[in-house]
Amino acid sequence: NNIIIVYITNLDLALADIMDRLSINISSAAYEIYFVPLRPLTSIENKLLLVVPRASQKNVLEKSYIPAIKKAMAECNSFFTDVSIILESEADKYYISVADNSALTAESSEDTSIPFIKSYTFDNFVIGDSNQMAAAAAAAVAETPGTIINPLFIHSRPGLGKTHILHAIGNSLRVNKPALKVLYTTAENFTNDYIYSIRHSKNADVMRNFNNKYRSQDVLMIDDVQFFEKGEKTQEALFHIFNDLYSANKQIILSSDRPVKNLAFLDERLSSRFASGIIADIQPPNFETRVAILEKKALSYKINISRDVIYYLAEKEQQNIRILEGMLKTVSLFSTLNQKPANSVDLAKEALRDSAITAGDNITINSITEVCCAYFNVKKEDITGKRRTKDIVEPRQFAMYVITMLLPNTPLATIGEYFGRDHTTVINARDKIGRLSNEDTRIKTIIGDLKNLVINK
Numbered sequence: 064n065n066i067i068i069v070y071i072t073n074l075d076l077a078l079a080d081i082m083d084r085l086s087i088n089i090s091s092a093a094y095e096i097y098f099v100p101l102r103p104l105t106s107i108e109n110k111l112l113l114v115v116p117r118a119s120q121k122n123v124l125e126k127s128y129i130p131a132i133k134k135a136m137a138e139c140n141s142f143f144t145d146v147s148i149i150l151e152s153e154a155d156k157y158y159i160s161v162a163d164n165s166a167l168t169a170e171s172s173e174d175t176s177i178p179f180i181k182s183y184t185f186d187n188f189v190i191g192d193s194n195q196m197a198a199a200a201a202a203a204v205a206e207t208p209g210t211i212i213n214p215l216f217i218h219s220r221p222g223l224g225k226t227h228i229l230h231a232i233g234n235s236l237r238v239n240k241p242a243l244k245v246l247y248t249t250a251e252n253f254t255n256d257y258i259y260s261i262r263h264s265k266n267a268d269v270m271r272n273f274n275n276k277y278r279s280q281d282v283l284m285i286d287d288v289q290f291f292e293k294g295e296k297t298q299e300a301l302f303h304i305f306n307d308l309y310s311a312n313k314q315i316i317l318s319s320d321r322p323v324k325n326l327a328f329l330d331e332r333l334s335s336r337f338a339s340g341i342i343a344d345i346q347p348p349n350f351e352t353r354v355a356i357l358e359k360k361a362l363s364y365k366i367n368i369s370r371d372v373i374y375y376l377a378e379k380e381q382q383n384i385r386i387l388e389g390m391l392k393t394v395s396l397f398s399t400l401n402q403k404p405a406n407s408v409d410l411a412k413e414a415l416r417d418s419a420i421t422a423g424d425n426i427t428i429n430s431i432t433e434v435c436c437a438y439f440n441v442k443k444e445d446i447t448g449k450r451r452t453k454d455i456v457e458p459r460q461f462a463m464y465v466i467t468m469l470l471p472n473t474p475l476a477t478i479g480e481y482f483g484r485d486h487t488t489v490i491n492a493r494d495k496i497g498r499l500s501n502e503d504t505r506i507k508t509i510i511g512d513l514k515n516l517v518i519n520k
């Protein structure tokens with residue numbers, strides 16, 4: 064039982080192992096562009112589902128790197144043997160709830176339009192001080208689209224309900240105003256569509272399809288507009304579509320992970336359009352709202368969980384509801400696999416102990432280095448200093464290796480800087496320790512110890 068749990072709750076670590084292997088065989092440019100952004104989503108038996116933010120990254124990974132990833136999995140004796148790459152904006156479709164695996168069967172349809180997620184409704188959306196304004200604006204839009212609130216621009220940090228609200232509007236319109244044409248898309252999806260139509264511009268049908276598709280909507284929603292890239296053409300196409308829809312009193316809804324004024328890459332005339340209607344932001348929810356959200360999620364996933372545990376979780380994660388939900392699922396899965404009821408805080412702590420989700424916040428370059436110093440009994444000044452004697456070099460290399468494993472998104476140059484060295488020193492340390500760990504059980508044991516110490520600190 065425990066082994067399964069370690070793998071499931073430690074997807075981050077599993078990926079770090081695989082990445083570490085991959086980095087040896089892949090050029091550092093490709094590694095930075097395509098692999099560094101990868102995040103683990105979930106797993107289905109021996110298949111690891113990874114998400115990337117951009118469609119271009121997904122395409123390249125799928126076309127060129129699947130065999131390399133599988134090979135790396137085999138080389139590091141990973142539990143996983145297969146991989147799927149998923150676009151971040153579509154990740155919700157694949158998120159397995161413990162009670163309901165049916166989400167897995169969702170497949171993107173031919174016409175690249177994204178279906179509404181059934182569970183993202185207004186009914187399932189808990190309203191509190193932090194999101195009241197956005198929820199009210201969204202409800203008004205769903206009631207009378209294309210009238211007063213146009214465009215509606217919702218922004219918040221990640222994981223606070225933007226996508227949920229957009230889908231809630233879509234679901235509500237499907238039921239209450241079925242005659243309206245409603246399209247939900249993401250900035251990446253829109254960009255891809257546009258690029259495709261440009262590439263095939265010799266075929267007039269393709270271009271016409273693109274224009275028809277977006278201009279014929281009564282309600283157009285574009286999620287995550289922060290992913291539009293500097294590049295005039297896509298933005299220009301959107302600008303014209305926006306104007307056409309707007310002047311025909313069609314509803315436009317946009318979401319972003321930052322305020323309009325921070326979308327520097329947006330063409331001025333486009334950002335002024337985005338900001339011309341109602342702007343609603345969502346703040347992190349307060350304690351009561353977090354509790355209410357957890358209770359609602361527990362109910363809909365049919366998770367039996369005690370008040371105490373809910374309070375514990377709500378206290379533990381305050382910034383991101385997606386993470387909060389992940390913790391709830393982890394605890395629930397842990398209790399199911401161990402056949403213990405999810406009613407004690409101790410059980411929740413145990414379930415979350417190995418979880419990189421919760422550990423993520425307090426693991427830093429510095430905290431890892433401190434653990435290594437304590438483990439090898441060396442001073443921090445020495446490990447970050449100039450000395451090159453073996454008693455210092457080895458701990459330093461382990462520290463660098465563990466940092467690259469546990470903080471795979473930290474630029475190598477940043478790690479190097481901490482130690483007063485450049486990124487090539489970090490690469491050498493990482494590759495050397497990584498190589499040795501496969502041949503030398505002593506090294507392997509030290510790495511295991513260090514990882515555990517860091518994660519359970």
Ligand code: ADP
Binds near residue numbers: 222
């Ligand atoms: P964003 O798009 O802002 O990154 P999402 O809409 O994907 O965030 O929300 C992340 C998760 O949190 C989703 O599962 C969503 O259902 C849930 N969530 C966010 N806000 C609420 C809320 N107020 N009530 C219920 N669930 C919420």
Ligand code: MG
Binds near residue numbers: 225226227286287
């Ligand atoms: Mg979102």
